[in-house]
Amino acid sequence: MSGTSMDGIDIAHLRSDGETIAERGPFLFAPYSPDFRKKLAASLDTAKSIEERSQRPGDLADIEKELTDLHANAVARFMNEYDLKADDIDLIGFHGQTVLHRPGAGMTVQLGDGQALASKTGVPVIYDMRAADMIAGGEGAPLAPAYHGALARGLGGEWPVAFVNIGGISNITCVAKDSGLVAFDTGPGNTLIDQWVEMKAGIPFDQGGAIASEGGVLRDLLDHYLKAEFFHAEKRRSLDRNDFLPPDPSAASLEDGARSLARLTAEAIFTSAAHLPEQPKQWIICGGGRQNIVIMNDLEELAEKTSASVFRAEDLGLNGDSMEAEAWAFLAIRSRKGLPLSWPETTGCREPVSGGILAEP
Known part of the structure; x- marks a missing residue:
């Protein structure tokens, strides 16, 4: 992958x-x-x-x-x-x-x-x-939900269970107790943060959220993104890397920009989750974004409002780095057997x- x-x-x-x-x-x-x-x-x-x-x-x-x-x-x-x-x-x-x-x-x-x-x-x-x-x-996305559903059946705890992959783009799979799946992209994941720190400091990403931890949230910058039609349209759609672009370099300091974009990643996930039929009780975070302590703290704060719990994949014996590649292996097997890779509830297919x-x- x-x-x-x-x-x-x-x-x-x-x-x-x-x-x-x-x-x-x-x-x-x-x-x-x-x-x-x-x-x-x-x-x-x-x-x-x-x-x-x-x-x-x-x-x-x-x-x-x-x-x-x-x-x-x-x-x-x-x-x-x-x-x-x-x-x-x-x-x-x-x-x-x-x-x-x-x-x-x-x-x-x-x-x-x-x-x-x-x-x-x-x-x-x-x-x-x-x-x-x-x-x-x-x-055409997300396709990992088939694998998330199989993983969820092996976990205990409260239902529904949400898997959130924070890669360049973030996506969510919500698994109900009866194994029903709902999935969609939630918005920018690490892409904007990576682009911001590379543009401002010449480094490829914010290791562990160290830069963001030194900054403050600029609400106007954040709200500019959250007003996008993507977050409020009833029809969920998948994102391309260029659907959201980084702020102008003059819009913020390195630290405040990184902090605001980290908050955007978290708020985008919960804003998009409002489109789910039922709010998750367990949030399982995978992908590179789970290593950003600022994003994780923001997710925990937002989840508390619905009395939900947030876990890194590793907290539950999973591997948050390998999950997407594991999903592609799982999908290859399903493809070979002619089994579905996607459903109307996960990609909007007919x-x-x-x-x-x-x-x-």
Whole structure:
């Protein structure tokens, strides 16, 4: 899995029948080099000219080849580190790197050559798992809810349970006791904070929320974002990385901007959660944002208003770093078996939809 933060590749090992989870195995993160991260960031502008999914204008074809090679190298490193051989693995679920996501136009583009990855690794690959959902009228995201539902069935505590992934964009899955799923994107996650501190200080992210902890919340800046139609429209939609842009550099000090954007991440989650049919009693936070102590403190404060509890994934024996990659493995199994990857309640598709393309080595 390579997500909207564009910082590297998450690899997780999972054993499952596509319904329940038999074993969660090891995890590895393979970071992108600073040069490749810059290429990916620049590719977002190039991708804006794509009119058909197969098009690779400018240098996108070269970037796609490099990205696929990086994934193949990461898989080889993972297999070597955990003493695995190609024959030990049934499937690889390959997300690729999203460079364009326009659900209103039924368009989503992920860089990554699934057939090349299968050939290089010697393992069958399931890839392009979003497109079928969009053909069926869905937003193409989020797709992790199928996995969240399976995880929730193995947890105790109060219902409903909400899984919140705070990556570049945040999304929520609410799981009811009867296993009903409702899911949608909630707003900016780490993207605006990352862009802000890189713009102001030349560093890629706010480690642990250290910069935000030195600042104060600028309510006008925060409310500017929360007034966006996205938060108040009845129809939930998925977000592209560029749907929300960072403030002007002159709008705040480094610290106040980071603090305000951290608060935005938290308030966006709870503002969007107002669209849920029932408010969660347990909030399980995964993704990189759970490492930001300022965001976590804000989430705990907001959850107290509904007498709900907030947990990091690790508090419940889960791995908040590997969960998205585990989800992609789980979805690959479901795809291979023709099981649904999405439902009307999770992406807005017209009916439950499977998806994905199988590439044999």
